[in-house]
Amino acid sequence: MNRTTQSLIAVVVALGAVTGFAAFGGTDGTDDAGAKAAARLPVERTSLLCPVPSSSDLAETSYTAFTPKASGAAATGKAELLPVSKALTDAAKENDKKAKPFLTQKTPGEPVAGEASGAEAPALIGTADGGLAPGWTVQQTTTYAAGSGRGMHGTHCTAPDTDFWFPGASTAKDRSDYIHLTNPDDSAAVIDVELFGPDGEVTSAVGDSIQVQPHSSVPVLLSTLADKAYPNLTMHVIARSGRVAAAVQSSDEKLGGDWLAASTDPADSLVLPGIPKDATSVRLVAYAPGARDADLKVQLASPNGTLTPAGNENLHVKSGMTAAVDLGDVTKGEAGSLLLSPTDTPVPVVAALRVTRGKGSKQETAFIPATGEVGTRATVAGNGAKDATLSLVAPEKSAKVKVTASAGTEGGSPVTKTYTVKGGTTLEIADPPRPDGLKGAYALTVEPVSGGPVHAARTLSQPEGGLPMFTVQTLPDDRGTVAVPRAERDLAVLQK
Structure with a gap:
């Protein structure tokens, strides 16, 4: 075999690895010299990781996993969540029959749930394959009513990656912020954590080359990475390996x-959806990672149109520095979404909101990061019978959106409703679709039908003892499909 042939085979193998799979077939008898358009096919494998839920002995944590039904997906498959200590390699699993999953899902369209209590609940590593992979989502929600951070802590379990931005972090005196790093793979990961304050980078050698061993999770207290207290920080997490x-x-x-x-x-324009109508305080934190300053127009997409917050019409963000502004009760009793756009020259930024509800000693906080549009489809799990509010915002043109409530974890039949979101507005759905005969928790799937782009967020609220416990999760595209190039066999290239 000559060197050219070996090189070509290497390229084909690499392409197959990137796309997850590749299909090659013979010609169909037509003379088509042009490349065929890529097909969008369901993904065949998905990984999700859930962080350690809490260090409180009072914590109660619920998990809900769900995969919406997808046309073209495999007929069979499985999804499971394993504690990090039991998330073994495939070879090790064959030799260790005690590696019992914490949660297993076997059928698309049917959510499953699990619970954990106390401070000993571990991080979880999840994988879904076949028909369970496209759009698989897991919601982790923790509540506790006393101690630092008391309230509701909710998050989507997230896919592994190599680059993350977190505007809105802090090392303030009253704050304890931890970055949780979870490694799903068989080899160690080496991570750098960078912090940026109002005057630029916060220098610290402690955040360099953090080792995260295979199938493990590492929490890092941000105050150990900074030389002093910073109320508003932007954190950049980068994987060296x-x-x-x-x-x-x-x-x-x-x-x-x-x-x-x-x-x-x-990005130069950002959407931060789902500010609750009773928010008593909203803080915007933004950061410009490039070489140029950013000048941003700040707008609120309310139920009746786009407004400009009085006194906060614009925000100047210096290059490499974190900017923050308190918007107060910007929603004025109506649910809304924040829109950021360039006033002149487009400059990419990242941003997040810290939202507070309640007053005095009965205050509770949640975060809303800038998020991508729903795209083809997005799903959020862990909704109860009366605790969920769905927010949809169409920052440009009006849009029609289909919202489907799945079956419940313990019973119920799916229900679908269609909504119209006017351009430049936020539609708050305080009573989203619920399954007929609901028992347990369920998932909401959002699918744009027509019109302009749509962004979405879901709020869970569980008031307790006068404390307005809540959490907000955004709904970007679930990336349930991947573009796979159509290819044909052409052995002539081997002779060139």
């Missing part, structure tokens, strides 16, 4: 806490 899932858990002595999910990739 390997990959991890990353999420920030924030606990405040007075204001409760929640999980801060990563912002969408830097």
